[in-house]
Amino acid sequence: MRNLSKINNPYNDDKDFAGCSIFGMMNVEGKRFSSRDPVRAIANMHDRGNGLGGGFAVYGIYPQFKDYYAFHIMYLSREAKEKTDRTLATAFNIIYDEEMQTKPANVRDPPKVWRYFVEPKKKRVEKLSEDDFVAENVIRINTETGRAFVFSSGKNMGVFKGVGYPEDVAEFFCLEDYYGYLWTVHGRFPTNTPGWWGGAHPFNILDWTVVHNGELSSYGINRRYLEMYGYKCTMQTDTEVLAYAVDLLMRRQHLPINIVAKIFASPLWSEIDTMTPEQQRLYKVLRQTYGSLLMNGPFSILVAHHGEMIGLTDRIKLRPLVAGT
Numbered sequence: 236m237r238n239l240s241k242i243n244n245p246y247n248d249d250k251d252f253a254g255c256s257i258f259g260m261m262n263v264e265g266k267r268f269s270s271r272d273p274v275r276a277i278a279n280m281h282d283r284g285n286g287l288g289g290g291f292a293v294y295g296i297y298p299q300f301k302d303y304y305a306f307h308i309m310y311l312s313r314e315a316k317e318k319t320d321r322t323l324a325t326a327f328n329i330i331y332d333e334e335m336q337t338k339p340a341n342v343r344d345p346p347k348v349w350r351y352f353v354e355p356k357k358k359r360v361e362k363l364s365e366d367d368f369v370a371e372n373v374i375r376i377n378t379e380t381g382r383a384f385v386f387s388s389g390k391n392m393g394v395f396k397g398v399g400y401p402e403d404v405a406e407f408f409c410l411e412d413y414y415g416y417l418w419t420v421h422g423r424f425p426t427n428t429p430g431w432w433g434g435a436h437p438f439n440i441l442d443w444t445v446v447h448n449g450e451l452s453s454y455g456i457n458r459r460y461l462e463m464y465g466y467k468c469t470m471q472t473d474t475e476v477l478a479y480a481v482d483l484l485m486r487r488q489h490l491p492i493n494i495v496a497k498i499f500a501s502p503l504w505s506e507i508d509t510m511t512p513e514q515q516r517l518y519k520v521l522r523q524t525y526g527s528l529l530m531n532g533p534f535s536i537l538v539a540h541h542g543e544m545i546g547l548t549d550r551i552k553l554r555p556l557v558a559g560t
Contacts, residue, residue: 287430288423290396389442
């Protein structure tokens, strides 16, 4: 019999079962397409998750309400919904609301999930932009009761997520009925955080969404830095800081993505020392100003908002990405 020891893998590491799965797909012309291909793609990576979280972000799904903020809110108690409804009625004009369509699927302990289309009341936004006002109220709702969570808050887009494999979450939310021009998807394998509905990916604020493979050992300092700007982390997982950091840097501070990438995944100091004087000045200023938003640990992320999808990895690509057209 042939000796196979030289060609067999003795370390049993030819397939990584514990790495999360992420996928993104976009039609650059803005043409909408169904969930079929995104669901098939993420189902092909089924073994990278463990059924403790799956989710989708879809852009372009509400053309009939495209001028209004679409809130997807999960409720863990009746009292939380009653209080949140009062908060929404005070701050917003509610154009339309409904319980989201779902069907039986292999998901765990689903909460009540509600959808609202809203616009800020004019008198409430005199001192803030509409986006800032919405973000402030999303964070308020997420921290008030501990039983109500806005997990999607952008215009003409939506996040659908829960505890289950991504293909099961797609079935639960009837995603075969939705069409969008940009889809990002995540299958979760939580390592040191709980598997619960709010902790599934994508994470969202306004129309920004993030899906993440990896682990951020810098979560504590990242979170404390963001709290200085009014962000409150309530979802019990490290990826939440990425969504808020993107919102802070790109929307509020108007930094371009190439600068944001240099903040999140800055080169090592030994590399900076070999750069030109101009490059050294840039990286040193960024490290001095935004050192608390350096994302330590292995990661690959997909960041999406209307019209754009961005891929980024850690500085030594411990969690690589593959891009294709």
